[in-house]
Structure formats: C-alpha cells, structure tokens
Amino acid sequence: MQNILHITNGDGAGDLLTASTLPGDVLPWRDTMHQGPFPDIDDIDEVSRVRAKFLAGEALPVDAVQADMLARNNLLRLAADRDEVILWFEHDLLDQLQLVQILDWFSKPERRPGKLTLICIDDYPGIVPFRGLGQLSPPQIAGLVEQRVPVDAVMMDVSVRVWSAFRKEQPTDLFDILGSDMTALPFLAPALRRHLQEFPSSGSGLTRTEQQLLEIAAEGPVGPGHLFRENMAREDRLHMGDWQTFDRIARLMDTGCPLLRTVSGDAFLYPPVDNLLRDDFLAQQLELTPEGLAALSGDLEPGRIRRHEWLGGVELRSGQMLWTWSEREQCLRHLRF
Structure with a gap:
C-alpha cells in the first residue's frame, strides 16, 4: 500500500478526506494566514510560535495551539519519506496563502516526497455558490483525486517569490509580483488582490x-x-x-x-x-x-x-x-x- 499524505486547509475538508475511501493520512493546515504577523524568518518552528501566540488570542491556551502547530511541522518534515503528498486547496485567499507556504517548504529538493501533486478548484458541479471543499461529501471529495496534477518547477518558483514577498515589512514586492506571470497557479493573483484590499483605504481609512x-x-x-x-x-x-x-x-x-x-x-x-x-x-x-x-x-x-x-x-x-x-x-x- 502506498504511503500517502493529504494536506488541506483546516478540519472541514480534512474530516471529509478522513471519512472518504482514499488511503493515507490527513494533515489539516490550521492557520488563518490572512490575519496576524508572519516574521520573515525561515525557521518554521519559530514562525509557528509567533503564529500560535496570535491565533490563541484571549480565548485559547497558547501552549496547546503551539503544540498543535509544532506537531504539524514534524509531520511536514517526515513528508519526504512519503510515496506521495497530495495538496487539497481551493481558490480563496486563505487557501492560496497556505498553498504558497507549503510549496515554499517543498521547494527544497531534500524535503520532497516521491510525488507531489495538487488539487485546487474554484467550483463543483451542482454546488452554487461554491465556497470550498468543505461543502462536498466524502464520495465527492474522493472523486476529485483523479484531477490532481504534478507540482512543477514553475509553480514552485511562483510560490517561493510570493511567500518571500508576503513576509516582507513592505508590501511593495507583493504588489509588483501581480504584474508577473502567475498563470501556473491561476487563483493566486485574484487572492493576492483581495489581500491588498485589507489594507486601509487611502481615502476612508477602512479596509x-x-x-x-x-x-x-x-x-x-x-x-x-x-x-x-x-x-x-x-x-x-x-x-x-x-x-x-x-x-x-x-x-x-x-x-x-x-x-x-x-x-x-x-x-x-x-x-x-x-x-x-x-x-x-x-x-x-x-x-x-x-x-x-x-x-x-x-x-x-x-x-x-x-x-x-x-x-x-x-x-x-x-x-x-x-x-x-x-x-x-x-x-x-x-x-x-
């Protein structure tokens, strides 16, 4: 049996993958990345400690959130031993940010599994409006597996550039990237434009x-x-x-x-x-x-x-x-x- 890891946004889609007939383990990426600080450092554990403090806020214990993220990172480090890692994401800002962070990680050859593939959709027949993978049933989400495509070098390059720009103290690099060819990840440019709209308006001061x-x-x-x-x-x-x-x-x-x-x-x-x-x-x-x-x-x-x-x-x-x-x-x- 193949040793497969599925990585997806959060527990909604993750639970569906677990309940489906697809073989493999599921790793949900629990991070609302469109909000809060992301330091421009490469140590994913240090980044996770900063994120855990923000995500915990006033409601959750920081230690528990941090432990969950560090456990996630450990599973990610072991992904190089997998026969295949399948990335399951959709078209919105949150998913696209998670996707570029993960592809940046896998841009290092020594971190890559036997196969790295991607499923990324913005619609599903009969579901209108389509908001995300969490709207599907376990059989429906399992049926998407045949649509997965290999992650190629162009996708990696776009992700590395966006992930670097997203963490900079100035947003100008991220804005400049929108003028480049991003068709390898077709939902990324619209998602980044939505990110820029969360900066205060130059006129009213409102996001x-x-x-x-x-x-x-x-x-x-x-x-x-x-x-x-x-x-x-x-x-x-x-x-x-x-x-x-x-x-x-x-x-x-x-x-x-x-x-x-x-x-x-x-x-x-x-x-x-x-x-x-x-x-x-x-x-x-x-x-x-x-x-x-x-x-x-x-x-x-x-x-x-x-x-x-x-x-x-x-x-x-x-x-x-x-x-x-x-x-x-x-x-x-x-x-x-």
Missing part, C-alpha cells in the same frame, strides 16, 4: 471588510449572524470564517471612536472569547454610531480609526506611516493618517 460590515449595519439594527452571512455573500472568494468576522465586528467597536455599537448599549459578546449561549449571542442587535455613518460617507478623518494589526510581514499601527490601498487607482500608497 474592504470593515466597509462591507458597516454598509450592512447601515441597513438598520442587525444581529451578528446576519452580519456574517451578508458579509460572506459579498465575497466571491470567501476567506474569513465566523469567528474572524465576529472579531472584526468587535474591533469596529474599539477603534478610538467606535463605528458600531450594540443597540442595548452593552458590550458586544462573541465566541470564542466569551462563554454565552448561542441564542443570547445571536439576539444581540448592532447599529452604526454617528462616527460609523461618517466613515461610510467619507466624512470621518481616517486618523480617528485606531488600529494595530499585521498583514503578513507588514505592521499597521496608528500614528505611524501606514501602507494603504487605493481601489480606484489600484495601487498602494504610504500615508500618515
């Missing part, structure tokens, strides 16, 4: 996600479940899960001048940070503040939106020069709000 959430809230008092669903509907390449969306909502209430608030005036509680019943969580009603309405209309001074966050290797901190994105001009601008 694309923040803009969308405020636009939805402007329709009237809304619950967090509605905000999540409607924000998801505005993404053609969904990459943000429910917990990440609820965290963004909470951050819009803590920006120096809150842009959202609860109708009740109480603090916004959300999982996994807070322990509350599902019905109590969903019953919360949210609305724009006057500052939120001003931000949407472009009348709020962007410098009033306080932020400290990371996108890959780029730190965004209020009071300093910020990298921003101009959607109209399709370019990065370095500004002080």
Whole structure:
C-alpha cells in the first residue's frame, strides 16, 4: 500500500478526506494566514510560535495551539519519506496563502516526497455558490483525486517569490509580483488582490471588510449572524470564517471612536472569547454610531480609526506611516493618517 499524505486547509475538508475511501493520512493546515504577523524568518518552528501566540488570542491556551502547530511541522518534515503528498486547496485567499507556504517548504529538493501533486478548484458541479471543499461529501471529495496534477518547477518558483514577498515589512514586492506571470497557479493573483484590499483605504481609512460590515449595519439594527452571512455573500472568494468576522465586528467597536455599537448599549459578546449561549449571542442587535455613518460617507478623518494589526510581514499601527490601498487607482500608497 502506498504511503500517502493529504494536506488541506483546516478540519472541514480534512474530516471529509478522513471519512472518504482514499488511503493515507490527513494533515489539516490550521492557520488563518490572512490575519496576524508572519516574521520573515525561515525557521518554521519559530514562525509557528509567533503564529500560535496570535491565533490563541484571549480565548485559547497558547501552549496547546503551539503544540498543535509544532506537531504539524514534524509531520511536514517526515513528508519526504512519503510515496506521495497530495495538496487539497481551493481558490480563496486563505487557501492560496497556505498553498504558497507549503510549496515554499517543498521547494527544497531534500524535503520532497516521491510525488507531489495538487488539487485546487474554484467550483463543483451542482454546488452554487461554491465556497470550498468543505461543502462536498466524502464520495465527492474522493472523486476529485483523479484531477490532481504534478507540482512543477514553475509553480514552485511562483510560490517561493510570493511567500518571500508576503513576509516582507513592505508590501511593495507583493504588489509588483501581480504584474508577473502567475498563470501556473491561476487563483493566486485574484487572492493576492483581495489581500491588498485589507489594507486601509487611502481615502476612508477602512479596509474592504470593515466597509462591507458597516454598509450592512447601515441597513438598520442587525444581529451578528446576519452580519456574517451578508458579509460572506459579498465575497466571491470567501476567506474569513465566523469567528474572524465576529472579531472584526468587535474591533469596529474599539477603534478610538467606535463605528458600531450594540443597540442595548452593552458590550458586544462573541465566541470564542466569551462563554454565552448561542441564542443570547445571536439576539444581540448592532447599529452604526454617528462616527460609523461618517466613515461610510467619507466624512470621518481616517486618523480617528485606531488600529494595530499585521498583514503578513507588514505592521499597521496608528500614528505611524501606514501602507494603504487605493481601489480606484489600484495601487498602494504610504500615508500618515
């Protein structure tokens, strides 16, 4: 029997692969890579320690998250002994970032298995809208295995360049790569453009996600479940899960001048940070503040939106020069709000 390893994004697709008839072990890549810091170092364990601290946040024990990531890394190191490693990913930003990190790892010849193959899709017959592999059944996902293609040198080269640029302190290299030939990984360029839209807007100071959430809230008092669903509907390449969306909502209430608030005036509680019943969580009603309405209309001074966050290797901190994105001009601008 062949010694096969399947690597995929998270537990949704991973559980389906485990439940399918496909032989081999499954390694889920549990990292919301579109958020938080990625230091520009090559030691994957050191990178994982930084990531574990960020991913754990206030809700999870750092030691447990770190132990899971280090165990993942150990399985990755042993992949060179496998007959085949099959990579299972989809078209969105999160999956594409995970894919380039993994292909960068395998770019070293001594790390490669007997065969390295890739399945990467953006649709599936009969499933509309297609969001990801997690929508499939075990038989459906198993049927995709015949579509796998060998990972070639061009795919490796693109991934190495993107992975290096993603971790740089300045996003200019990543932007420049968009002007190069990336057809070997056809979903990568649109995913990276979506990444750049998460830099604050050069005009309003809002990221694309923040803009969308405020636009939805402007329709009237809304619950967090509605905000999540409607924000998801505005993404053609969904990459943000429910917990990440609820965290963004909470951050819009803590920006120096809150842009959202609860109708009740109480603090916004959300999982996994807070322990509350599902019905109590969903019953919360949210609305724009006057500052939120001003931000949407472009009348709020962007410098009033306080932020400290990371996108890959780029730190965004209020009071300093910020990298921003101009959607109209399709370019990065370095500004002080």
